[in-house]
Structure formats: C-alpha cells, structure tokens
Amino acid sequence: MSSSRDLLHKLVGFDTTSRESNLQLIDFVRDYLAGFGVASELVYNEERSKANLFASIGPQGLAGIVLSGHTDVVPVDGQPWTTPPFELTERDGKLFGRGTADMKGYIACVLALVPALIQAPLRIPVHIALSYDEEVGCLGVRSLLKVLELRPVKPMLCIIGEPTQLKPVLGHKGKLAMRCDVQGEACHSAYAPYGVNAIEHAAALIGELGRIGHQLQQTQDPRFDPPFSTVQTGVITGGKALNIVPADCRFDFEIRALPSLDPSEVASQLKAYAEQQVLPRMQAVSAQSAIRFTELSAYPGLVTDERSQAAELVAAFSGSREFGTVAFGTEGGLFDAVGIPTVVCGPGSMDQGHKPDEFVSVAQLAGCDAMLLRMLHSIRT
Incomplete structure (x- = not known):
C-alpha cells in the first residue's frame, strides 16, 4: 500500500x-x-x-x-x-x-x-x-x-x-470572463475626426464597466471578501502608431459575482450601453464600425x-x-x-x-x- x-x-x-x-x-x-x-x-x-x-x-x-x-x-x-x-x-x-x-x-x-x-x-x-x-x-x-x-x-x-x-x-463567487473587440476606422492623426478611434470608444466601454462595478457595491454579503460583486478590466491592446487613428482595440474583463447575482446581467448591461450609446456614435462616422463580445470562460x-x-x-x-x-x-x-x-x-x-x-x-x-x-x-x- x-x-x-x-x-x-x-x-x-x-x-x-x-x-x-x-x-x-x-x-x-x-x-x-x-x-x-x-x-x-x-x-x-x-x-x-x-x-x-x-x-x-x-x-x-x-x-x-x-x-x-x-x-x-x-x-x-x-x-x-x-x-x-x-x-x-x-x-x-x-x-x-x-x-x-x-x-x-x-x-x-x-x-x-x-x-x-x-x-x-x-x-x-x-x-x-x-x-x-x-x-x-x-x-x-x-x-x-x-x-x-x-x-x-x-x-x-x-x-x-x-x-x-x-x-x-x-x-x-461565480465568474464570467469576456472579451470585447472594438472595430473603428483608421486615418492619419492629423484628420482624427474623420476616423473612428477604437481605443477611445473602448475607453468609454471600460468607463461604463467601472460605473456598473460601483453600483454592484451597493449589494453586499458579509460572508465574502470583498463582500460585493466586482468587475475589472485586465488586458487591453490596440493601436499601431501615435500618428494613426487606431482602427482596432481589444480588452478582456471579468465579473466575480456573489451567488445571488447572475454575472450575465452585467454583460447584458454593457452590451446595451454599447449598442445604444457607443456604436451609434461610431457608425455615424463609419458604417463599418462594430463592437463584438465573446465569452472566454464562466462558472457559477x-x-x-x-x-x-x-x-x-x-x-x-x-x-x-x-x-x-x-x-x-x-x-x-x-x-x-x-x-x-x-x-x-x-x-x-x-x-x-x-x-x-x-x-x-x-x-x-x-x-x-x-x-x-x-x-x-x-x-x-
């Protein structure tokens, strides 16, 4: 034995x-x-x-x-x-x-x-x-x-x-990890208003994630540390050179949710903000602009x-x-x-x-x- x-x-x-x-x-x-x-x-x-x-x-x-x-x-x-x-x-x-x-x-x-x-x-x-x-x-x-x-x-x-x-x-806690790809339109930085800056619009989405995260702190469960659901952006990539308006930006974020929260609700909030607020501004300049979300991993x-x-x-x-x-x-x-x-x-x-x-x-x-x-x-x- x-x-x-x-x-x-x-x-x-x-x-x-x-x-x-x-x-x-x-x-x-x-x-x-x-x-x-x-x-x-x-x-x-x-x-x-x-x-x-x-x-x-x-x-x-x-x-x-x-x-x-x-x-x-x-x-x-x-x-x-x-x-x-x-x-x-x-x-x-x-x-x-x-x-x-x-x-x-x-x-x-x-x-x-x-x-x-x-x-x-x-x-x-x-x-x-x-x-x-x-x-x-x-x-x-x-x-x-x-x-x-x-x-x-x-x-x-x-x-x-x-x-x-x-x-x-x-x-x-449960976890949902997501990837967001923002597709804009490149141009010379001297003509920045004629392009769609993917990094700037990704930043707006990340800022919205921060706002959602702040809201989540209002629901707490003292059995957990921290005692509320959290959201964080962990990876971001984008841009080719300073004098080129970036056409692409990608960021990965995660939701660590109390068992009482379905983390997909947070993802749905961000998607709604993207579709209703960010994407219309992008497509007003270039109809080819897009925002795509991909699930990376999840567990309850x-x-x-x-x-x-x-x-x-x-x-x-x-x-x-x-x-x-x-x-x-x-x-x-x-x-x-x-x-x-x-x-x-x-x-x-x-x-x-x-x-x-x-x-x-x-x-x-x-x-x-x-x-x-x-x-x-x-x-x-």
Missing part, C-alpha cells in the same frame, strides 16, 4: 499544466485503481488528449460521496523556483512541487485511502472524480457532469479538495446552507465547524447545479498555490488522511 506522500511524489512528477495532456496521470490512476479491482470510467475531450476519470467503490444504486479533484496545474514559466517544480522535495516539514497544494495533495490522500475502502464493508459508495482544465475555466468537468446528471441516483455529497487548510468552505458560484446534511457531514469529517468562503473559484457550483450538494475542503492553503515553490505541509497531508479515515469510519456498515 502506498502512502499519500508516495502517491504525491508520483502525481507531481506528471507535468499536467493545462496546456498539456493529463493522460499519463489519468492512466497511472486508472492502473492504480485496477490493481485493487476498481474499474474506471474515462470521459475524454473531443481530441482525446485529455480525460476525466470516475470510479466507484462500494454498493451500487445508492447515493454516495464523491471525492473530487482537478488534475491540471498552472504554468511554472518565469517563476523563480528553488526546487524542481515537477519533483517532490521535502524540506522543513513541507512538500514542495507544482500542484502539491492545488490540488494533487488531496488527490494523493484520496488514492491512499483506496485499500481501506476496498476492505471496509461500506453502507454507501465512495466515488473518485478527477477532472481536467479546471485552471482555465472549469472546462473539463462539465462533460463528466453531463454523464452523472443522467444517472438515476445522484451522490448525496461532493467534497472538492481545493486547499482550505481542511476547513469546510460553503461558498465562493457556490453557496451551501450550513444547516444542510452536506455541511454537517463535512464538519464531522474535518472536525471543524468553522465554515467559510473563499475568493477563488472551484468546480463546486457546477456539481451543485446538477443536484450534487458540495463542500470544498482540502489540505494546504491557496496562499501557496500558483506561486513558485508551491508546497503543502506534511501536517496538512496527514490531517487530510485523518479526515478521510473519519469519513470512512462513518459510512462503514
């Missing part, structure tokens, strides 16, 4: 940066589970270069518990690592490597539990769900959830092991009632009733949207995630092992 530390060593060794395939890791997990007689179901992307994995242990046809994690990690490019990012390095009670906190440490603990799950007489099944492309918009898990949504019995609980220092997290928020069975169960497993929320997004809202109650709880801290020399402490890994054993003992016959 492999310990969670041994398994983490294996998992970190797979470069599963989102731009790469995760199939080597998925094949390793499939073979590992097969060694215990557990079959895996793989749900591939269209190119069959990546896959989700779903496996079940215990009695079938009953509502069980899903232990879920994403296999992809963020890039290490340009980061000043002092340890090899795709090798597990132990130092001062910490385990360094890309994905140790976010979130291969949790996956390692889940896999280490498998021998005990096989040996125990379980009242309900335990499911293992591994996804891909979480880091680029929670993309991969959606195809797996389409499969699970069609099944006659849905799980009673999903525990997503994002790093929360093993404290149950019941909520996070999560809010689980602290009085729910899901919250009570994870509080018992984790030994903590210190329920909280997190600023980062997870796949939790997607599980919840198909009728699977979800709580986020895993080892490590996102303070270490996405950074050079990412780590999870040995103590947190051991704590996760203990949490999963408490779960196991609670569902034995």
Whole structure:
C-alpha cells in the first residue's frame, strides 16, 4: 500500500499544466485503481488528449460521496523556483512541487485511502472524480457532469479538495470572463475626426464597466471578501502608431459575482450601453464600425446552507465547524447545479498555490488522511 506522500511524489512528477495532456496521470490512476479491482470510467475531450476519470467503490444504486479533484496545474514559466517544480522535495516539514497544494495533495490522500475502502464493508459508495482544465475555466468537468446528471441516483455529497487548510468552505463567487473587440476606422492623426478611434470608444466601454462595478457595491454579503460583486478590466491592446487613428482595440474583463447575482446581467448591461450609446456614435462616422463580445470562460458560484446534511457531514469529517468562503473559484457550483450538494475542503492553503515553490505541509497531508479515515469510519456498515 502506498502512502499519500508516495502517491504525491508520483502525481507531481506528471507535468499536467493545462496546456498539456493529463493522460499519463489519468492512466497511472486508472492502473492504480485496477490493481485493487476498481474499474474506471474515462470521459475524454473531443481530441482525446485529455480525460476525466470516475470510479466507484462500494454498493451500487445508492447515493454516495464523491471525492473530487482537478488534475491540471498552472504554468511554472518565469517563476523563480528553488526546487524542481515537477519533483517532490521535502524540506522543513513541507512538500514542495507544482500542484502539491492545488490540488494533487488531496488527490494523493484520496488514492491512499483506496485499500481501506476496498476492505471496509461500506453502507454507501465512495466515488473518485478527477477532472481536467479546471485552471482555465472549469472546462473539463462539465462533460463528466453531463454523464452523472443522467444517472438515476445522484451522490448525496461532493467534497472538492481545493486547499482550505481542511476547513469546510460553503461558498465562493461565480465568474464570467469576456472579451470585447472594438472595430473603428483608421486615418492619419492629423484628420482624427474623420476616423473612428477604437481605443477611445473602448475607453468609454471600460468607463461604463467601472460605473456598473460601483453600483454592484451597493449589494453586499458579509460572508465574502470583498463582500460585493466586482468587475475589472485586465488586458487591453490596440493601436499601431501615435500618428494613426487606431482602427482596432481589444480588452478582456471579468465579473466575480456573489451567488445571488447572475454575472450575465452585467454583460447584458454593457452590451446595451454599447449598442445604444457607443456604436451609434461610431457608425455615424463609419458604417463599418462594430463592437463584438465573446465569452472566454464562466462558472457559477457556490453557496451551501450550513444547516444542510452536506455541511454537517463535512464538519464531522474535518472536525471543524468553522465554515467559510473563499475568493477563488472551484468546480463546486457546477456539481451543485446538477443536484450534487458540495463542500470544498482540502489540505494546504491557496496562499501557496500558483506561486513558485508551491508546497503543502506534511501536517496538512496527514490531517487530510485523518479526515478521510473519519469519513470512512462513518459510512462503514
């Protein structure tokens, strides 16, 4: 039997940066589970270069518990690592490597539990769900959830092991990322009024986003930090030279919305402003002017009632009733949207995630092992 530390060593060794395939890791997990007689179901992307994995242990046809994690990690490019990012390095009670906190440490603990799950007489099944492309918009898990949504019995609980220092997290904001392309008309800057300055009109749209963002601050939920929905523009490009009126400008923006707000409402407000205020001014000079919006990524928020069975169960497993929320997004809202109650709880801290020399402490890994054993003992016959 492999310990969670041994398994983490294996998992970190797979470069599963989102731009790469995760199939080597998925094949390793499939073979590992097969060694215990557990079959895996793989749900591939269209190119069959990546896959989700779903496996079940215990009695079938009953509502069980899903232990879920994403296999992809963020890039290490340009980061000043002092340890090899795709090798597990132990130092001062910490385990360094890309994905140790976010979130291969949790996956390692889940896999280490498998021998005990096989040996125990379980009242309900335990499911293992591994996804891909979480880091680029929670993309991969959606195809797996389409499969699970069609099944006659849905799980009673999903525990997503994002790093929360093993404290149950019941909520996070939703996100909508958009791109806006503004097409104007170029001309010599000496004749600027005869052109359509795409940058200036993009600036008007960005200013409107700021106004909308200020309005959003009026609706607050103290469970979140910041306690209101936010809007921000993160990338802008445009222009060729100072003496040319720019014909094109592009900017990317995102909405981080409280679970009570549909972020598409904000996008609709901006689109209405573009169509009613900005575009007519542009087309009065050039009929070829245009404003186009493209969705880049989106996922729903999560809010689980602290009085729910899901919250009570994870509080018992984790030994903590210190329920909280997190600023980062997870796949939790997607599980919840198909009728699977979800709580986020895993080892490590996102303070270490996405950074050079990412780590999870040995103590947190051991704590996760203990949490999963408490779960196991609670569902034995």
